[in-house]
Amino acid sequence: MQMNDEHPHPEPDESRSSPAQPxxxxxxLEREARxxxxxxxxxxxxxxxxxxxQPAINKLKKRRRGKATAFLALAAVALIGLAWAGNWVYRNLLWPPGEEKRQDAAPQPNRSDYRQRTDLGAHDTAADTPEPVDSIPRSTTVTGPETPPELDKARFLVRRDNSAAAARNPVRTRQQEMTQATSTGQQTDTTPTPTESSPAAVRRIPYNPDLYVPENTAIPCSLDYRFVSDRAGKIRCTIADDIWSASGNTKLIEKGxxxxxxxxxxAETGMTHGQGRAFLIITKLRTRQPPYLDIPLVDTRAAGELGEAGVDGWIDSHFSERFGGALLVGMIPDVAAWASNSAGQKDRNTDYTENxxxxxxxxxxxxxxxxINIPPTVHKNQGEIINLVTGQxxxxxxxxTLRMKNDR
Known part of the structure; x- marks a missing residue:
């Protein structure tokens, strides 16, 4: 106890320890918070x-990440399905018909050849071809054991010609032919080799060089109409430049x-798969100015800008029309089979979707x-330039007719 003048009341000792309580x-509080x-x-x-x-902001991205994962999984399943469907279409629809067509297209052997040998190995041919009567008597003495019959190959190589042809080409055995070929080869080796044949003689051109257009002359021509190779028909174009004679002195075909x-x-003359050029034939030229000529052309074809055969343009291969329908129809049974297999309750011993x-x-x-046999289509717009290559x-x-300018 401690006494104070201002406070006569005694103060307990616990008041001294009050500053330690906070x-x-x-x-x-720290322990509780911890x-x-x-x-x-x-x-x-x-x-x-x-x-x-993990930061709290990443919690907001979980849903997006899940959607992206699901989308990638669905895309992978779709790609696998398309690959499987393409493999199935190739194996079941594309590959076997090609093999069958190649087998059908194999050339059949010609069975109508009269030189075909039949019944090889048969020795008794007296019924078909009578043996000639031999006027010289043969010896009947036997000097050794009887030899087995041999095949007379010469009789099966006889041509069915008249007697005159047979006399000109007597029948020989294989041994005789080999002997003759050997002797002929020896004679050929001993004889000197002939010199090379002389080249053809040079002759004059039968045309006036001032009045003819030579062969393989390129004539630029502008299309008057749009060209589409789906259907057969006629085309027309207008010559864009003047065409001069072989000597270059006379203008023979005017522009226009x-x-x-x-x-x-x-299949033979039109477009086929793998080709990108159409074959056009030019039949005639017709002038629009006096003397109004009609010029027939023989074996004249249309060519490209640099003279290459055929006319090019925008190519439509018709890929979707050729394969799209078959691919869609072929995927229907696959989807039906998948749906049938994914059903929960069913009779696994019976396939109700097989038919x-x-x-x-x-x-x-x-x-x-x-x-599959839809041919490609070439599109070429009007106004484009093609070349006409003369065939003759x-x-x-x-x-x-020509005359000097100073003649009057």
């Missing part, structure tokens, strides 16, 4: 979806002359056979 309270923090961390660690180290040609379609899937496969095969010399001597 420090104890703060420590207790305990709560540890409990919160333990709770967050137990949760599988939350990570105590009309050229007419034809285009044919089909329909087989029918759809036949439809896909028929669709592919009808559309064009002679104008029957139309024009």
């Amino acid at each position: 420090e104890d309270d703060i420590a207790a 305990a709560r923090r540890e409990a919160a961390l333990l709770t967050m660690q137990e949760d599988e979806e939350n990570d105590p180290v 002359t009309t050229a007419t040609g034809i285009y044919q379609t089909g 329909s899937r087989q029918a759809m496969a036949d439809m896909a095969r028929t669709t592919l056979e009808n559309s 010399d064009i002679d104008f001597s029957g139309i024009y």
